[in-house]
Amino acid sequence: FGSSSLGVVLVQHRDSAMAEDWCAAATRRVEKGSDGVWIRFGPKVDDSLMSKFFSIRFNPITSGAATVMLFGFVIVLLAIGVDREGCLTQLPVGDDTQFKSSACYTPQIEFSFWMKWVADCFTWLYIGSQDCWVVFLVVLYFSRFADMKLGKDDDVPEFSDFAWFSMVFSCGVGVGLFFYGVAEPIWHYVDVNRYGHQWNGTKRLPDNERAQAAMNLTWFHWGLHGWVVYAVVGVLLAFLHFRKGLPMTIKTCFYPLIGERIYGFWGDFVDSVSIVATTMGVCTSLGLGVFQINTGIKKLTGYPNWIKLSYYNEANFGEWSDRVDSLEQYYLDYPIDSTFRSGNSFRDDDGNVIIGTASKIASFVDTNDEQILIIWLITLVATVSVASGLQVGIQSLSMICLYLGMFLMMVILLMDDTWYIMNLYTQSLGYYLWDFLRISFYSAAFAQSDHAASEGEASWYMSGWTIFYWGWWIAFAPFVGIFFARISRGRTIRQFLNGTMTLPIAYNFAWMATFGGAGLKMEMAADKFGVTCDTEFSRANVCRVVERMRPSGYGGNPEVFCSTLTKLSCRGTTDMVFDVLYQYADLGPFMGVICLISLILYFITSSDSGSLVDDIVSANGIEEPPVVQRVYWAFTEGAAATALLYQGRLNYDAPDAGLRALQSASICVGLPYTFLICFMCVSLWRALQYERGELKWGESQFKHSVLDVGVTAYGAGEGTTRFFNLKGGSLDFSRFSKFMFYIVAPILPFYNVTAQLTKRTAGKSEGMLSPMTWALLKTLFAAAMFYVWFILVLVDYVDVDADAFTTFGAVIPGGQWTGTAWSAPDASQHKVSQRYGMYRRYPGEVVDGTSKTALDAQVTNEANFFPQYLQAGSAYSDSGAAIGQVGDRLGAPLHYAVIGWYLYMTFACLLMSLRNQVRTTYGLAGNIVEDFFAALFVYPTVLMQLEEMVASAPDLESKQNKIDAQVAEKSMATSPPMESQDA
Numbered sequence: 001f002g003s004s005s006l007g008v009v010l011v012q013h014r015d016s017a018m019a020e021d022w023c024a025a026a027t028r029r030v031e032k033g034s035d036g037v038w039i040r041f042g043p044k045v046d047d048s049l050m051s052k053f054f055s056i057r058f059n060p061i062t063s064g065a066a067t068v069m070l071f072g073f074v075i076v077l078l079a080i081g082v083d084r085e086g087c088l089t090q091l092p093v094g095d096d097t098q099f100k101s102s103a104c105y106t107p108q109i110e111f112s113f114w115m116k117w118v119a120d121c122f123t124w125l126y127i128g129s130q131d132c133w134v135v136f137l138v139v140l141y142f143s144r145f146a147d148m149k150l151g152k153d154d155d156v157p158e159f160s161d162f163a164w165f166s167m168v169f170s171c172g173v174g175v176g177l178f179f180y181g182v183a184e185p186i187w188h189y190v191d192v193n194r195y196g197h198q199w200n201g202t203k204r205l206p207d208n209e210r211a212q213a214a215m216n217l218t219w220f221h222w223g224l225h226g227w228v229v230y231a232v233v234g235v236l237l238a239f240l241h242f243r244k245g246l247p248m249t250i251k252t253c254f255y256p257l258i259g260e261r262i263y264g265f266w267g268d269f270v271d272s273v274s275i276v277a278t279t280m281g282v283c284t285s286l287g288l289g290v291f292q293i294n295t296g297i298k299k300l301t302g303y304p305n306w307i308k309l310s311y312y313n314e315a316n317f318g319e320w321s322d323r324v325d326s327l328e329q330y331y332l333d334y335p336i337d338s339t340f341r342s343g344n345s346f347r348d349d350d351g352n353v354i355i356g357t358a359s360k361i362a363s364f365v366d367t368n369d370e371q372i373l374i375i376w377l378i379t380l381v382a383t384v385s386v387a388s389g390l391q392v393g394i395q396s397l398s399m400i401c402l403y404l405g406m407f408l409m410m411v412i413l414l415m416d417d418t419w420y421i422m423n424l425y426t427q428s429l430g431y432y433l434w435d436f437l438r439i440s441f442y443s444a445a446f447a448q449s450d451h452a453a454s455e456g457e458a459s460w461y462m463s464g465w466t467i468f469y470w471g472w473w474i475a476f477a478p479f480v481g482i483f484f485a486r487i488s489r490g491r492t493i494r495q496f497l498n499g500t501m502t503l504p505i506a507y508n509f510a511w512m513a514t515f516g517g518a519g520l521k522m523e524m525a526a527d528k529f530g531v532t533c534d535t536e537f538s539r540a541n542v543c544r545v546v547e548r549m550r551p552s553g554y555g556g557n558p559e560v561f562c563s564t565l566t567k568l569s570c571r572g573t574t575d576m577v578f579d580v581l582y583q584y585a586d587l588g589p590f591m592g593v594i595c596l597i598s599l600i601l602y603f604i605t606s607s608d609s610g611s612l613v614d615d616i617v618s619a620n621g622i623e624e625p626p627v628v629q630r631v632y633w634a635f636t637e638g639a640a641a642t643a644l645l646y647q648g649r650l651n652y653d654a655p656d657a658g659l660r661a662l663q664s665a666s667i668c669v670g671l672p673y674t675f676l677i678c679f680m681c682v683s684l685w686r687a688l689q690y691e692r693g694e695l696k697w698g699e700s701q702f703k704h705s706v707l708d709v710g711v712t713a714y715g716a717g718e719g720t721t722r723f724f725n726l727k728g729g730s731l732d733f734s735r736f737s738k739f740m741f742y743i744v745a746p747i748l749p750f751y752n753v754t755a756q757l758t759k760r761t762a763g764k765s766e767g768m769l770s771p772m773t774w775a776l777l778k779t780l781f782a783a784a785m786f787y788v789w790f791i792l793v794l795v796d797y798v799d800v801d802a803d804a805f806t807t808f809g810a811v812i813p814g815g816q817w818t819g820t821a822w823s824a825p826d827a828s829q830h831k832v833s834q835r836y837g838m839y840r841r842y843p844g845e846v847v848d849g850t851s852k853t854a855l856d857a858q859v860t861n862e863a864n865f866f867p868q869y870l871q872a873g874s875a876y877s878d879s880g881a882a883i884g885q886v887g888d889r890l891g892a893p894l895h896y897a898v899i900g901w902y903l904y905m906t907f908a909c910l911l912m913s914l915r916n917q918v919r920t921t922y923g924l925a926g927n928i929v930e931d932f933f934a935a936l937f938v939y940p941t942v943l944m945q946l947e948e949m950v951a952s953a954p955d956l957e958s959k960q961n962k963i964d965a966q967v968a969e970k971s972m973a974t975s976p977p978m979e980s981q982d983a
Helices: 005-015 024-032 049-054 060-080 106-141 161-172 174-180 183-190 207-221 224-243 250-262 265-301 314-333 339-343 355-388 390-415 418-434 436-441 466-486 493-528 576-581 587-618 627-650 657-668 670-691 733-744 747-760 771-795 852-859 897-922 928-937 939-952 956-974
Strands: 039-041 056-058 083-093 096-104 539-544 561-566 711-716 726-731 805-809 816-818 821-823 828-833
Touching (some): 056 060, 060 106, 060 627, 106 224, 106 436, 106 493, 161 390, 161 587, 183 493, 183 576, 207 493, 224 493, 250 265, 250 670, 265 576, 265 587, 265 711, 314 355, 355 627, 390 418, 390 587, 466 587, 493 561, 493 576, 576 587, 587 627, 627 657, 747 897, 897 928
Antiparallel strands (some): 039 056, 805 828, 816 821
């Protein structure tokens, strides 16, 4: 509480009074049925079969909003489809190069752009926040709170350790390890990465260093920084639900910060977005995962297709000739300038069907049908699993999945070069620990900028890998965090962190070292022995001398080791894990079957756990929601994935474009969730302090939240059996009008709070100035900062002079203009444009048929590719040619606004200081970081908070006297009587 005497007095007062549990108000809401808007129908929720199968309990606002957002987004993706003239491409036309309309899938382009924008602009945020969360959980692990139970003190774990870890692992990453376990190390090994090992196709690092760099990056992406987001959400929610009885929804995470304000519009909005993020993530994984499952099935059958016909060619054309018309329609539906259609004709000049083209389309359509069939088989099994309950379906499948995965990993460890893999694990662990700080804070500052040299790391690497991963992990945080919380009753915080971070990371590393190590070994051996992409099927069986074999001269007959080497970098992502498994002779197909079964089961556990989480959140946090609702969310995931996958048959070049767009959108959701998880860290620590009595609920808080503007959109009525308990909203006109007024006039409350605070603290003179004079000067300074900021931001939209330039040197008689310079015998003058900011590359409108050659000539001069001239006919252009032009400015010039925003930051810092002073004076919880961000983003409600506090707080002196009297009276009442002076 700081060093103020009032803080000490308030602490004494609180310690002398009995206070109810800090979550009592929230618990009463749960008991009275007003913990959210409800629709209740059918039997009361209990363990009976009637209740499980015939009751309905859900939040219509959260469920409805999530459904509308999800299917609205899917419908938009389906409606847009492939735009046949959505993009412009550059094509040669005679001696010219022109822009021509071309087909493209605009949703994928748009959301990919937003995903890259997030990566480029917020790399520092993703990198810094992940590091802070890791530090936070390490501190929590060794803190005084670590032995606190996620539940009542006498609660015991609901699941065994093996079952619990199985569910943690299956929900957390299970499928991803199959998809990326081999592929990611190979991609890092052969392609450019953050170590800049390759430049213009020349490898700049030895093979062993490239391989170790590949393993380092893979471990980094699947290590502490990934799992930390799940752990933060899970431990906070498990604590609030099982120990305090709050609903198991994402909005509950913010109860320690804003109290009962979570029960309203903003709480339901957060829950709705969490459902959408969960469903989009599971839907995308389900859709993309079937590509790998289908690859495995084809690998086992040995044919291109396993539904309808096994293959399509001229030999069996009679069996599928009746499909020619429908196949031709698919062909005509492909964009005319798509890669497939521009390179393949469906009929020859005589009108005969070209069987090669038709067979490709037939196989492509059948593959799409196979993938949709797989989706619905997984969805049906997942529905049965989620309907059977957590203890039966999800738990059992998760244990089977983990057991099969461990079997695969152990077989590879023993069948492959065991000692190499053991060495690799030990070595990579050392590299990971040694390089941990550097790689954790690396943000590619010099690679992502426009000044990056062409010799280093690729500019796209961070957005394509690390930031993609962090956004993907964060987008999954609501889903996985809630599931972790649901299965963790009765464990301590330290046990929870061990089970959700330490053990999974160790298992991840073992998996990556085993599968990834086997893949890297195969790739490097293929390079050494000449297996290339031109080799048939990119593989060959090679026998070679191995160092550990007996010397060739010993016994007269050399020993060699034989195996099938596949050039994995030439294979598809979904093929790599099967290529590694199939090298083990007759055991390969059996291993492939086990891998395929594991993949399917892992997808089932992902789908059913996602359905369970969706249902829990939509049902206002019920642990075991009704079965009907679980079925709804399970089918929702399957339907969304099916719709986007079916659209893929209309896009031969990119059949997964719709799913990729959905994936990009869900990753963009990770940006706002980054801020929410930061708040969750504060909320968790604050909740633990409340629980231990280090802070007192209510007495250590402001009267109103910074989110309280006087408007309540709606409420929830009491009654646990009411069919519909929605209550109308309310408007506190006085508070709302004050909020609106303070937006434009924050200085009045600023002075009022400063003056009142000065009076209450019996201020001494600040040098030669009286306290009230000092308060007035601070207010005037704050006013100047605020209003000058406002003016400068508005002025910034006034455009700058497009012809402005800077002159260097002087004009010497006898010289002449040559380009941008005035040449003379002994001196010259240069004039350079003052353009600064974002512009369109070309002046005017670029449309179909526009000559790129002419535009390039217009904007380029001889001295520099980037134009120095402003426009034709400028005073310093002697040729009069239309050179040096650029297009329109994008956005504001940003020549005044930057100064204005600095002034606003100064105003926010002044308000931060004032809020911090009020908190420390009156003994309120918080810290200066919270004060700063509150002042920066919601200054009107911060000023309302401060005004209410200084107006309602008692005078220091009278408060001190009153508490002193109470303490003295209590001391006399409890002191034993003194019978003698000696006693």
